[in-house]
Structure formats: structure tokens, C-alpha cells
Amino acid sequence: MGVVNVTPDSFSDGGKWLDAGTAVQHGLDLVEQGADIVDVGGESTRPGALRIDAEEELRRIIPVVTGLAGHGVPVSVDTMRADVAERALDAGAVLINDVSGGRADARMTHVAATSGVPIVLMHWRGHADGMQKLTQYDDVVRDVVTELGEQVQEALSAGVRPEQVVIDPGLGFSKTGEQNWTVLANLDAFTALGYPLLVAASRKRFLGELLADESGELRPADQREAATAAISTIGARAGAWCIRVHEPASTADAVRVVARLRAESEGSNP
Structure with missing residues (x-):
């Protein structure tokens, strides 16, 4: 979505x-x-x-x-x-x-x-x-x-x-x-x-908090895409x-990776 x-x-x-x-x-x-x-x-x-x-x-x-x-x-x-x-x-x-x-x-x-x-x-x-x-x-x-x-x-x-x-x-x-x-x-x-x-x-705030710099400055919202893709994988x-x-591109890739792993674990090919 x-x-x-x-x-x-x-x-x-x-x-x-x-x-x-x-x-x-x-x-x-x-x-x-x-x-x-x-x-x-x-x-x-x-x-x-x-x-x-x-x-x-x-x-x-x-x-x-x-x-x-x-x-x-x-x-x-x-x-x-x-x-x-x-x-x-x-x-x-x-x-x-x-x-x-x-x-x-x-x-x-x-x-x-x-x-x-x-x-x-x-x-x-x-x-x-x-x-x-x-x-x-x-x-x-x-x-x-x-x-x-x-x-x-x-x-x-x-x-x-x-x-x-x-x-x-x-x-x-x-x-x-x-x-x-x-x-x-x-x-x-x-x-x-x-x-x-x-x-x-x-891109939500809790990801910005996780990725904050040493001064405590939150990672800007548009720089949280890698973390977002990790959540998408989860x-x-x-x-x-x-x-x-x-931004769907990285999440679409993450979903494909999970689908491929699931197919492997279920003993079938994609």
C-alpha cells in the first residue's frame, strides 16, 4: 500500500x-x-x-x-x-x-x-x-x-x-x-x-529515535527508508x-524475499 x-x-x-x-x-x-x-x-x-x-x-x-x-x-x-x-x-x-x-x-x-x-x-x-x-x-x-x-x-x-x-x-x-x-x-x-x-x-518517529545521532537528533523522516524496509520484512x-x-520499491523487494523464503521452507518453487 x-x-x-x-x-x-x-x-x-x-x-x-x-x-x-x-x-x-x-x-x-x-x-x-x-x-x-x-x-x-x-x-x-x-x-x-x-x-x-x-x-x-x-x-x-x-x-x-x-x-x-x-x-x-x-x-x-x-x-x-x-x-x-x-x-x-x-x-x-x-x-x-x-x-x-x-x-x-x-x-x-x-x-x-x-x-x-x-x-x-x-x-x-x-x-x-x-x-x-x-x-x-x-x-x-x-x-x-x-x-x-x-x-x-x-x-x-x-x-x-x-x-x-x-x-x-x-x-x-x-x-x-x-x-x-x-x-x-x-x-x-x-x-x-x-x-x-x-x-x-x-518513517514513523520511533524509527527516527532508533536512528538518532549522537546528539539525540532524530533521523529525518525521509532518511528512514532502510529501517522501514526492515520493518516491512518483519x-x-x-x-x-x-x-x-x-516508498514501495524497497518494501516490494522485501516482500518478494520473504515470499521466496517461504516457498523454500514449504518445499515448493516460486
């Missing part, structure tokens, strides 16, 4: 793809690099980000979704708003990626249920402007698995079919850097839930359904 942030304030590439034509071309470039899905979002969810209104979110993303879908690209819409999801689906999107896991807008699961498209339900405790105050866990893996399971059950109760559900443990959302590493070390606890797993660690090895990244 390649990322197109049509925002001025995303942590990694805010402002680069605000023009619809540039954003569409970037999405096509991501496909050329190996992305199977292009995830289009118009609202930043970086820690501390403030929300925009639905009209602005729609203004940013609908031309991009329409343009990419017109080129035959499978598009997911990264939104927490049901109205935005509906409009994006009408414009050609084929998947909803809701970082609130259906909790920011109670109607989102209804939209997924009636449309029949897959929906990514991410573990979520609160909006970006306050989520890093919500990092208290008794056991981060157990608690996130439990809470995410509750979000899935809420979606199913709203009419979403089990085969529509994709889960995301929410790396970087209401989690400290150390907690992110603990979650990554225990991805099998999430695949055990029985739903396809999305892993989204690309995710693929754990059986993730999809890896969400800003």
Missing part, C-alpha cells in the same frame, strides 16, 4: 502532493514502484495534528481518488468520516482505511456494511491532538489485542461481514516508542485474531496481508 498524503502537515511529506495532478502522478509512480493499493488521505493524523472540516477533506481527496481510479488503480481512502468515505467510494475507491477503527464516526461501519468494501479497523483510543496522553497499558500487546477485538465486534454488530475486516495494531497511535517495538515483536498475537493484518510503520515474515509505506 503506497501513501498519497494530500495534506500540508503530514509528518513525512506534508505539502508535497497538494496539487491534484501532482498527487495523481505520485500515486501512479507508487504503482510503478510496486504498490498494489494507493491510500489517499486528506487529513493528517500525526501526533498533535488538529482536525479539518469535511468540506476541506473532500476538496483535497476527491479529484485524486477520481484520477487514480480512472487509471485503474485500486484506491483506499484514509478517512475517519463516513460522508467522506461514501463520496470516495462513489469516486472509485475500493477500500476504507479508518484509523479510528469505526469510533470517530458511528456511521462508518454502516457505510462499510452497505457498500461491501473491505475496511481497515485500526486500534484507536483518541484523536491526534490528545492520543499521546493515552499510552497507559497494563500489558500493551494484550490490551491492544483486546481493544482491537472489541472494535471488530462493534463493526460486525453493525453489519460488516467478517471477510470485509482488516486489522491494524496502530503503531504510533496512543503508543510510546518502546510500546511500538513491543507490538512489532508480537505481531503473531494480532494474526491470531484471524483477520488480514495491515502493518503501517513507514511484517511480511509475520504473515501481514499488507504493508503501508511511503
Whole structure:
């Protein structure tokens, strides 16, 4: 899954793809690099980000979704708003990626249920402007698995079919850097839930912290690609359904390596 942030304030590439034509071309470039899905979002969810209104979110993303879908690209819409999801689906999107896991807008699961498209339900405790105050866990893996399971059950109760559900443990959302590493070390606890797993660690702050220089200066976001590819390998090895990244080329290679190793271990040739 390649990322197109049509925002001025995303942590990694805010402002680069605000023009619809540039954003569409970037999405096509991501496909050329190996992305199977292009995830289009118009609202930043970086820690501390403030929300925009639905009209602005729609203004940013609908031309991009329409343009990419017109080129035959499978598009997911990264939104927490049901109205935005509906409009994006009408414009050609084929998947909803809701970082609130259906909790920011109670109607989102209804939209997924009636449309029949897959929906990514991410573990979520609160909006970006306050989520890093919500990092208290008794056991981060157990608690996130439990809470995410509750979000899935809420979606199913709203009419979403089990085969529509994709889960995301929410790396970087209401989690400290150390907690992110603990979650990554225990991805099998999430695949055990029985739903396809999305892993989204690309360029995130905890990688910048790991790669910080001797003065403590974080590695810049656009210089975290090698670390991102390493996480992609870990995710693929754990059986993730999809890896969400800003630059797909190295991750696509990592996934191919894991697939080849898996074929070897299973005694078959690719």
C-alpha cells in the first residue's frame, strides 16, 4: 500500500502532493514502484495534528481518488468520516482505511456494511491532538489485542461481514516508542485474531529515535527508508496481508524475499 498524503502537515511529506495532478502522478509512480493499493488521505493524523472540516477533506481527496481510479488503480481512502468515505467510494475507491477503527464516526461501519468494501479497523483510543496522553497499558500487546477485538465486534454488530475486516495494531497511535517495538515483536498475537493484518510503520518517529545521532537528533523522516524496509520484512515474515509505506520499491523487494523464503521452507518453487 503506497501513501498519497494530500495534506500540508503530514509528518513525512506534508505539502508535497497538494496539487491534484501532482498527487495523481505520485500515486501512479507508487504503482510503478510496486504498490498494489494507493491510500489517499486528506487529513493528517500525526501526533498533535488538529482536525479539518469535511468540506476541506473532500476538496483535497476527491479529484485524486477520481484520477487514480480512472487509471485503474485500486484506491483506499484514509478517512475517519463516513460522508467522506461514501463520496470516495462513489469516486472509485475500493477500500476504507479508518484509523479510528469505526469510533470517530458511528456511521462508518454502516457505510462499510452497505457498500461491501473491505475496511481497515485500526486500534484507536483518541484523536491526534490528545492520543499521546493515552499510552497507559497494563500489558500493551494484550490490551491492544483486546481493544482491537472489541472494535471488530462493534463493526460486525453493525453489519460488516467478517471477510470485509482488516486489522491494524496502530503503531504510533496512543503508543510510546518502546510500546511500538513491543507490538512489532508480537505481531503473531494480532494474526491470531484471524483477520488480514495491515502493518503501517513507514518513517514513523520511533524509527527516527532508533536512528538518532549522537546528539539525540532524530533521523529525518525521509532518511528512514532502510529501517522501514526492515520493518516491512518483519511484517511480511509475520504473515501481514499488507504493508503501508511511503516508498514501495524497497518494501516490494522485501516482500518478494520473504515470499521466496517461504516457498523454500514449504518445499515448493516460486
